[in-house]
Amino acid sequence: MTEKQQNEGVGFALRKISLDQFAVLKEAYQEGEKVHYDVSLDFGLNTELKMFRVSSRISFAQLPPQPFLLIEGSAEFAIEPDAWERFILEGESAVVFPHGFVAHLAALTVGSLRGMLYIKTQDTIFNRFLIPTINVAEIVGEDIRFDFAVPGESV
Template sequence: MVNILFRFEQESKPFIIIKIACYFTVAPNDWEQFKSFNSTSVIVPQGFATHLAMLTIGTLRGVLHAKTENTAFNRFIIPTFNVTGLIHSDIIFNV
């Protein structure tokens, strides 16, 4: 699951807050490759995590557009930005 929250603010006051969660399924063979050798943690590679974040941000853009359709808020967009700057290393989950 990837959660993304985005806030639009004016004078430090939010006027749009949107948060979504996207759930992804990982093939069992691929999931096995994420397990560490000592089986006490799962390591999600940085590139894969970045790809999931990119998909989630794209989905967030679509949700924002759909939820604000036919309102004055529909003119606000989430700009493009370098998603690779959000995730700096592999993500490790201890189990």
């Protein structure tokens, strides 16, 4: 992908937000103990519908690192067909999504989870555990590449 292609605007639309998992494990929480959080991201595609999926899992834990609060959710984004075609690597059966674009979609997903967590813990002692601002660009780190199986090739 050329620098020009990376810098062009990418048309997309948020099509679905899902709360995939939520758990509060009260027995794993000790008042007054230090709390840390962990964030993970995962990505997927629906090539037929030209959809990009971002899944995020955020957990709050103390030592030992058994989480006492866990939320996992995802967002599905429809990618404009012209942009989708720009991401396909010419001569290869692969598609590459630019780092900055993926980080933007991941930030939207994490922001959605932030709101879901707030609502799910409302009126509980766990409502004070907010998902902080997270630099998802550091988590993503690089462009995201998906390789496709070519019919007739063995894997």
